[in-house]
Amino acid sequence: MKIAGLDIGTTGCKLTVFNEQGKQLDKAYRSYPVSRAAAAHEMDAGALLDGVFAVLTEMGAKHPDLAGIGVTSFGETFVLADEQGAPLAPAMLYTDPRGAEECAALTGKLGAEQIARITGLAPHEMYSLPKLMWLKAHEPALFAKAKRVLLMEDFVVWHLTGVAQIDHSLASRTMGFDVQNLTWSDEMFRAAGLDPALMSTPVPTGTPAGPLTAKAARCTGLSGDCLVVSVSHDQVAAAIGAGAFDSNVAVDGAGTVECLTPIYDSMPRLDIMRCGNFAVVPYITPGSYVAYAFSYTGGALLQWCRDIFGKGKTNENMEAAYSGQGPTGLLVLPHFAGAATPYMDTGSKGAILGLTTATTAGEIYRACMEGVAYEMRLNYEALANSGIRFSKLHATGGGAHSRLWMQMKADMLGLPITALETVDAGTVGCAMLTGLAVGMFESLEQACERMVRKTETYEPRPEMTRRYEEVYKRYQGLYNAVRPLV
Missing domain, CATH: 3.30.420.40 (ATPase, nucleotide binding domain)
Known part of the structure; x- marks a missing residue:
């Protein structure tokens, strides 16, 4: 049995293949461009998706029998998408300067202490919610077209499985997630003037989304039985790894x-x-x-x-x-x-x-x-x-x-x-949870014995x-x- 960890970074994505003994067998990498102008830091989510399918196709040609693929990604960055998940605009990076005024306004409404109590975060414009507020205020026509708001993990998982789900650790990077009740916070979204229905369904870290769609299997050369797992924010994957x-x-x-x-x-x-x-x-x-x-x-x-x-x-x-x-x-x-x-x-x-x-x-x-x-x-x-x-x-x-x-x-x-x-603990952690999801490992402890x-x-x-x-x-x-x- 073989499994793989897909690590989606800011400037490139990497797919690493492991066997049952936790030995690394193969890997593929693709880079994609990032634009950092004075007023906007953005990336092309479509180019990111192309990179993902490129590494899956490269490894699919060599390892078509992959039992599962775990997906981990960097945080905060999101893309506005239509009902089919197609990007409507460039994705705003966490370093993008837009959203500072909106973050201050949100803090003025709820207070920093209350925001921290709900989200576990000190208010900051790096997070998704203030940037969504900026888009709604400054790009109303564009925002009105959006049917989904996807961070990079759930963006990729959606295009591989047709399931819109996001794990708890990545959801917490939006500043709209209740870290105690593990759900989208009505209070945060109401204060921000946003609809939480735009967001993917929160699920525990390491939750399977389902098998590849017929289209994704055909494009990559992988089996239609290959299970896709929503792993985590990359730092959480690194801690597991x-x-x-x-x-x-x-x-x-x-x-x-x-x-x-x-x-x-x-x-x-x-x-x-x-x-x-x-x-x-x-x-x-x-x-x-x-x-x-x-x-x-x-x-x-x-x-x-x-x-x-x-x-x-x-x-x-x-x-x-x-x-x-x-x-x-x-x-x-x-x-x-x-x-x-x-x-x-x-x-x-x-x-x-x-x-x-x-x-x-x-x-x-x-x-x-x-x-x-x-x-x-x-x-x-x-x-x-x-x-x-x-x-x-x-x-x-x-x-x-x-x-x-x-x-x-x-x-x-x-x-x-x-x-x-290992240098790439995030990839290892991603594979550990994937192995657990497909039955390769009986527990995280067993996965740790083989892979750490x-x-x-x-x-x-x-x-x-x-x-x-x-x-x-x-x-x-x-x-x-x-x-x-x-």
Whole structure:
């Protein structure tokens, strides 16, 4: 038996095929364009769908016997569609500046505290609801034609199965979903002046939508019995793919973006979550939740540093270029693409402090690694009173292969970190839930045994923890010192 995970990203989609032992057999990737002008950030949902069918067709030619395909996608972005699901306009990306005034108006009606109580989110224009309000106000003729509002997961699932359903974790990225009652919030949609009937039916994470339609099977070369599964928002899929199923473990997603994902066995303290701009997202078992604490520049900052200061060098070269032990003495504010949690300040800028004529490129690179880790420590402390109970982390992404960075994070956080073999935990998590849906696995635990592979555990070193703590006390004041100047 074979299964596949379809991971839909902002700039491309990837289909990865696995066998019953959890071994990766094959994969296909297609990119699609994204437009980011000053006034609008958009993508062509039709081009995205073409990319999806291209990877399905490529893998269908090699593996026509796929038993199931799980679908996971990035969040917030939606497309207005007609009754048949055909896009009526470009999809608005989460980074699109439109919707700020509408978000403020919605917050004025209900209050930030009430919005957080219902949706688990601090109000922000990145979410779908304020952007839908903008479209209704500024493009009324277009909006009137819409019969469906589809995020990318349910957009693809609809075109594969003819079923309009969206999993709870992705639905929560709209700012219109009640995370406690697990349904669209009449109060939020009423205040926004929108009809929740436009939205797909919310279902638990990992719910099968049904088999491929005859048309989809014919186009892709796959069996008409191939089951399509609505998996989750990509960050939830990554947590599952990291083998994190309860509150004892959190996930360190060490990719382009740095993301700390703790798990809660019950609803966390919403006042703490709102103050830190942390999203509360339904997880895989009833009553459980995850939160996202993240920095826009994780591995992206290291890549920038390498490209600017280490022309032609690899990350390994840059790591080895500084031989000092412990903190560099430099302070790097890693807001090179704005500040994410706990600030959510897109206007914040990056900074490197403490430079001298003796400072080397290797030292700056090491300091950038430290800055990302200090920012995660800041988020860890902001979450401290929310109900977190994790005592260890599982690390995924390309950064998990850096022994230096893993040890640094363990020392800074004072927690053991286990690096996982896979870079694409989201794809693995997607396949795990798909395998469960088609009967390949009897439980998530069995799926984890076959598909989640640990490499090395890094234990915190008390002396290094103490030395990093001294620098961290200075780092805590860095944002407030720099922000008024930039």
